Amino acid sequence: MSKKGKKKPIFKRWWFWLIAIIIVVAVNSNGDETADTNKEENETAVETAEDKSKEKKEEPKTEDTEVEDDVPTEYKSALKKAESYAKSMNMSKSAIFDQLTSEHGEKFSEEAATYAMDNLEFDWKENALKKAESYSKSMHMSKQGIYDQLISESGEKFTEEEAQYAIDNLKTDFKKNALEKAKNYQETMSMSPEAIRDQLTSEHGEKFTQEEADYAIKNLDK
Known part of the structure; x- marks a missing residue:
């Protein structure tokens, strides 16, 4: 058979390449449109999420505001007074309540005082410790004397747990406290050494230990 009788392969025909080019252009065009569509959808989703986030942040806290507005002025004043007593005078929770309601004190209603104490967040153990330090430094009291004063209904009215915390964490030389008390008795009351010793250890007196008194x-x- 002669060479003229052979057919050209299909990929060597001009119309084959024309069709191929048309198909490639069409596919690329669809791909770009799909990419643009996906991009627009993603951007819309992001914008929607951001808008919702902003709306959530901008929502006013109406409930908290309403609750605070519902609190009577007397209650708020009682709370401020309670905070002042706790911070400036290191008072106990019970003592502050009594001071708020006392006829000789702040004269708040029991409801206002109760609200104040229920909403006053404070470290009462630390207040007890500060009171104990004050009694030790200014009055040279014994360990037992300070403890009794902290829990006394006629004294500071701390709980036993709070008072014990104070005593356990009080860094004081009680022998020196006993000596200061002894000097005071000698100078102001001209007492004999034995009378001073008895006063220092007495349950109705200073309540120092025998070792501290000795x-x-x-x-x-000296």
Whole structure:
């Protein structure tokens, strides 16, 4: 068979390449449109999420505001007074309540005082410790004397747990406190050493230990 009788392969025909080019252009065009569509959808989704987030942040806290507005002025004043007593005078929770309601004190209603104490967040153990430190430094009291004063209904009215925390964390040389008390008795009341010793250890007196009292008497004239 002659060469003229052979057919050209299909990929060498001009119309084959024309069709191929048309198909490629069509596919690329559809791909770009799909990409643009997906991009627009993603951007819309992001914008919607951002809008919702902004709306959520901008929502006013109406419930909290309403609750605060519903609190009577007397209650708010009682709370401020309670905070002042706790911070400036290191008072106990019970003592503050009594001061708020006392006829000789702040004269708030029991409801207002109760609201104040229920909403006053404070470390009462630390207040007890500060009171204990004050009694030790200014009045040279014994460990037992300070404890009794902290829990006394006629004293500071701290709980036993709060008072014990104060005593356990009070860094004081009680022998020196006993000596200071002994000197005071000697100078102001001209008491004898033995009378001072008895006063220092008495349950109705200073309540120092025997060891602390002996130290005081031994060093009284030094």
